[in-house]
Amino acid sequence: MADLHIIVPGALETRTGGFIYDRRMVGELRAQGWDIAVHELPPGWPFADGAAIRGAEDVVAGMPDGALVVVDGLALGALPELARQHGERLSLVALVHHPLAAETGLSAATRDRLQRSERAALAQCKRVIAASAFTAHSLLDYGLDSEDIGVVPPGVDPAPLAEGSEGPGMRLLTVGALIPRKGHDVLFNALAGLPDRRWTLDVVGSETQDPRHATGLRRLCTRMQLDDRVRFHGEMDAGVLESLYQHVDLFVLPSHHEGYGMVITEAVAHGLPVVATAGGAVEHTLPSGAGILAEPGDVADLHNALARVMDEPHLYQQLADGAKKARGRLVTWPEAAAKLADELSRVTS
Template identity: 45%
Template sequence: MTENDPANQARSGRVHRLALIVPGDPDQATGGYRYDARVAAELRRLGMAVDVIGLAGRFPDADDQAGAALDATLRALPDGHLAVIDGLALGGLPEVAHRHAGRLALVALVHHPLADETGLAPLVRNRLLESETRALAACRRIVTTSDFTARRLADLGVLPDRIRVVPPGVDRAAPHRVTGSAVHRLLCVGSLVPRKGQDLLIEALAGLKDLSWRLDLVGDPDRDPEFAENLEAGIDRHGLADRIEIRGVQDPDTLDATYRNADVLVVPSHYEGYGMVVTEALARALPMIASTGGALIDTVPPAAAVQVPAGDVRALADALRRWLVDPGLRAEKQAGARRLRRSLNDWTATGRRFAQALDMAAGATAA
């Protein structure tokens, strides 16, 4: 019997091998997928064997192909094996999860509840809420990335002692360049989807043509092509094509350079389960203008940011105007970002906390 044998794991309370199961291509450039990938890398550094498995099919409102893919993946795992399933893959398939819960150690990784996604029809929202609640009951533990999401799951009936919070880490990075240029460089990073609120930002900036600024929108336009097209139409409608550029997905080096060349990060999201762009900005001492949507009310530090109510275009426009005309405000938040930059956790700490959560799950039972 080897240390990677699932039965040995269960007796020792230490995890040596696990499957990390995600929907679709594991290499997608979103915060959730990057979190999953970095956790997998850190667990491997701790000596664990981690198999990352991407599932075919439609998620999170799962179709038959998705159900068959998850069922086949779990069926192929030996008894006692630990399987960490991303909430996007798990929440729509409670029957599959319960089918395997008796012989596998299932752990859910929930970035935010599926029903909290922006723009869902009421029937879809209710179906996802009921489905995810049942799916989570099949899991020994639930890992979330923020205290906010942990509270949301508790509101949905998940017992708090089954939840472990493992926030993302961040890589060390060079601070952004403070150039004092007359043209203020605004940056917004996130997939072009309704929840991220880029349409609100465009509307807010439409009333600030009297000021000097440029905006880079960085994010995947293919996750919701209709929304991305509407953003382009809004830019054209307001005559902002010479000021706003949609740059698509950027590789890590290009994105790092984009951060370093920005003056302020704008996070207009309706909702975030954590908002990894917040720590990525702080790692570069980059101040922020951000909403209070979801976990942002907790994760955005007031010392480094101006915050506005989520979904409030007028408040966002007012905050942007204040930022652009008030050098004292900019200096205050810049200084706060520099101070906070020194206190950020790295991915090594995240990996250790995640490993501890897995060790606890190895000896636990499902709800």
Template identity: 45%
Template sequence: MSLEVHFVVPGRLDQKTGGYIYDARVIDGLRARGVAVTVHELPGSYPMVDQEAILEANHALARLPDGALVVIDGLALPGVAGALMIENHRLRLVALVHHPLSLETGLDEARARTLRQLEQGCLARVHRVVVTSRHTAEALLADFHMTPDRLGVVEPGTHRPPSPAVGSGTRDLNMLCVATVTPRKGHALLVEALAGLTDLPWTLTCIGSVTRDPGAAAAVQDAITRRGLTGRIALMDEIGPDALPSQYHGADLFVLPSYYEGYGMALAEALSHGLPIVSTNGGAIPFTVPGDAALLVPPGDVDALRGALRRVLGDAQLRSRLTAAARAAAQALPTWDDAADRFIIELSALEPRLRHALAAD
């Protein structure tokens, strides 16, 4: 009998956000180890779902065969919340939580409360929960009534570039930010911080979707224009995975002022390229980024962010120390092969035969 895993994701799998990239890499790893993976892409808007999205999600689970091993991306949980009360008796269900949905920046109190209740109910009805960081594991244990026996951690992998970043080689230090433009990633705060540093030589390249949250992207672009930074800040859209490594390779500094991260895959990629980092201590970031490789400031504190950027931009010796620590930390980062192996171990709690995929690899 062949081994099969069903992955349920909201929307298309090929979206270029950390969560979708994680899912796709793990799926590739499972397939490379001989596991058959069927992906079910749910239509509709998430995480705030309408009746059509709920109906389609319910049908997706109802069509699966009895005993199927099903991994549900955490973003899809609001759509399948009702179905889990019925399907958890015949399906083996795993929730893959990148970060608690209720902690998304910009939610009003009522929406955050609704998402928290939905997610808490869903996690109680699945048979296992996989999270992508120790920080998220601790949050679920503390606030979501999760028990350690049902919880596992599989951190994202990183690419291992052939050599560390060489930098821009120009007088203007090139800062790089890789993140979808949403309120949680802090682009608007970054623009305000940089508006007070025009006396220093720098440029900033922001890579990430400007269409996922058009309102947030428009606000950031407006701030760039109002602050007279059009020639210094490039707000780019998504680029292909083959083009992204060269952006890291040519950067002098990586910056990501997120209000919250469930792990921080872009930060791990920056470490893998040996880049010094300026970020925040929001969520899992201090778990992902060693303190000696970065300056971390409180989320939402524009003065602290501006001060950290001024220090790094103006002090070559500090940048050198941060760079050396980042290069050292890169050696300990997990690869995507490591992540796939670990994911199989977590799934084998519900399907012991999956361990043979590791033994045969």
């Protein structure tokens, strides 16, 4: 019998932050000797259809009494009835990257429904694991006590220092699915106000999660006459993305909200300075001295931050030096998994 069951809201190989966290933790825990059964649900969470919900019910119903079961919050928050039915016989653990209601672009009614649903589901868990201290604090509004929540931030792989683009101008990189929460439109508007600077932008991230929004972003670039400066790459496998990291000068993350912001630590691991918006956990994730922050959703503030880094070579060098100093202090994936193992052991002890 498996030591641990992990339920993920789609294919474990999906290349987005939450799935990367889940996948890396599975791999590292297995390397540490855990016997893990991974259960992949159909995609579409938290707005999954009836068939997907029934599939989740079948998966959980087949688990033996007393099993230790970690459920990714993207699915668990939409399954309060399932959590209620099985919360007593299973050792349910929620893994929350960020609250469902924190997603950008939701109606007030949808946000309220998700809050109530997630609150009810979390109440049935033996323990809740948050991917950041910021997310853990936000979950106090969901009826949880601080003693109920463990904090296990993601790790990062050691990486070689980026070589940079070697000019002319500055090559920027942003990584994240093309969904409203990631704020690409804010970044494009901020950059459109810098026509006299020499810059280009590489955009890496899935265009299939919200195809309409992704299409709208491409059209926005065309309207702003940025097509010769902005390159959309879609999803990239790790090897290709690593090559891209090697040849950029600045990392930008314009998100409205992040439960952690794994791509920030990836950029810092490459010694890249960062310009980001302080949405959610970002201001806690970005190491001091490795970047500068702008207000989420504020085009003018992001514009000014980017202009400063482009126009002030000493500031750029100061931030790059800060990133290089910080990279040696980043938590590795084996270290993060060891912390997760400690949290899970608290449930079974």
